[in-house]
Amino acid sequence: MSFKRRIITQLFLLIVLAAVALFVALPGMPDLKLGSWTSDFNINLGLDLQGGAQLVYEADLDQLADQNETELEDALQGVRDVIARRIDPNGVGESIVQIQGENRLLVELPGISDVQAAMDLIGQTPLLEFRTEGEAIPAELDVPLEMNFVATKLNGSHLVRADVSQQQGALTPSVSLKFNSEGKDLFAEITKNNIGKQVAIYLDGSIISAPVVQQSITNGEAVISGNFTLEEARELKQRLNAGALPVPIKAISQHTVGATLGAQSVQASLFAGLLGLIAVALFMIVLYRLPGLLSVIALALYASITIALFKILGITLTLAGAAGFILSIGLAVDANVLIFERIREELKLGRSIKTAIEEGFKRAWAPIRDANISTLITTLILFIFTTSVMKGFAITLALGVIVSMFSAIIITRNLLRVFVGRWSERHSWLLGWQIKKVTDNK
């Protein structure tokens, strides 16, 4: 393709990109549905912007000190699972429960008002129960499964431990249970009276498993088998152990932000960001005239693309993250400034405007690349070493730097190529401050 053709095509693609980016980035746009995948284009707000609580718990794994690593991991997973089911039983909320390191749990509760109630709920000891089938319910009545089970005396304190095991000749893994002496007797009673019926295992009031009793078990060791995947077996084992040997947890840090402060912060940041951008745009236009205007357009596009990426990638925006984004806009301008200064130098050397543009971009690339890479190195280290609020800053800054490199090199360049041609040499005031008359030179 000829050079000119290539530029026009790129410009066209850019316009399409701009349209898509704006569509995604602007608030209030309708949700996008692609087959079964829906994406609601709302930005994920961090706790300091929408209000809520962040809690860090430390688990006391001392009682399990003699276990190997996988066991400790499983115990922690079990605790995580218990907490997750408590604060969000149906899995619809936006709360997060994460394992951090070897014995920490991070709990994020966006939009919560009564933090202490949540903490009480989290701090409760897990309750594991074994229930048997009650009276048969006539088929006409529409009754949920749980109501049909009746509590027995057998509970978590009778369970010594559960393990994942592979039975001889079985194709799928199973979960083995071991009861203590009191449990052994209770369990023998239960299995004797319920052959062919289900025994439901409840953790914190909801069923985690309801196997059918095959035979009377008197030695206190039982095996639950079925079509378990290894994942499912491990999960059931973690849950059973969480009820059998609860791991004590302690809250070691808490960050709560009220909703009003959050909303205030959002508004203030938006306003400040906008103001800053306008100031920068004016500055660029005054200094660099026409190329400055083009770079402002490129920057607007840059901002839309970055915001669109935030939404698509589901990045959580915190206050520090917003600052990172706004800072990256300042850095994006930097790349443009570098290029323009280079172009200006080429013009001083007497080159034609078109050559000056090409040379300017070529020569400006090395410092832009080196400088941005060092910034990216810093963000990478920040990302590894900090916690969630600060991670947001690292992510937005890194994303901003990457997109800004793209924006300066591709968007600005094409805009300049298309809109600043030989005609501008005659109106050199358009090219910026201190550009003397450009002599006609090849």
Add this chain to the structure above:
Amino acid sequence: MKYSIVKNRKWWFVLSGTMILASIVLLIFVRLRMGIDFVGGSIIEVKLEQEIETGADVEEALSDLELGSVLIQPTSQSTVIIRVAEIGNETQEQIVQKLRKTYGSAELERFESVGPTIGEELRQKAIYAMIIVLVAIVAYIAYAFRKVSAPIQSWKYGVVAIATLLHDVIIMSGLYVLFGVWFGAEVGSLFIVALLTVLGYSVNDTIVVFDRVRENLSKQKSESFGTIVEKSIRQTITRSLNTSITTGLVLVAILIFGGGTIRDFIAALLVGVLVGTYSSIFFASPLLVAWEKWRAKRKSIG
């Protein structure tokens, strides 16, 4: 412009030296104010309907709750920030209740409580992070400038860059001590983030100048190193200043209009950007020349 930055480097070194010394003195004798992120404790921010002049009345009001040592800081938006040893939710609610009774209305804006173990960890992590950033940046510069040997080997660029970064970190911290005294600014994870960001940004700036030096070195082998560096500075100074102005404009906008909780953070960034720009122009490059001259002198003596 006949003024030579390189020739007048003595003055810049004196200026930098003074600032560094002053900062070190401040850091040792006045000390940074440590936030709860690093030493543990609790912070409660409560919104009251009225403006509070001094913390003394609030302290009075809370005195019978027996909270131990309490630090009260009124802010400009009629909220009050209370800092206390680590407490739980019940105590926090009691405090808010008490304030509600005393002042008519009180609303909890923010509550942060950090135990001592996390504080210790964050401190360590922060130090590791800073060391790693410094090492990574030297490595990157040494790599990026590996092909430049005469008259200064590539690793020396890295060392000068590190010296510049340390210069920035010390001065930034010194200024933050002053912020602590004037505005009650505290050192927490946000300050460390600001520090690391400024490191990335300052190195950014410094590399642009060094890059130019490298380019000019390969083109004009006849001129003295000092002249080449001077030229490089001249060529990049407009761009450096422009970038600081644009970034600075944005930061000032956020500082004035933006969210209060990150005010200290933004102020630190702003200071860092200014110091970083100053150091790339007036410290890093003259240092390069000084080193080369010192090395040349040694060679001719020894």
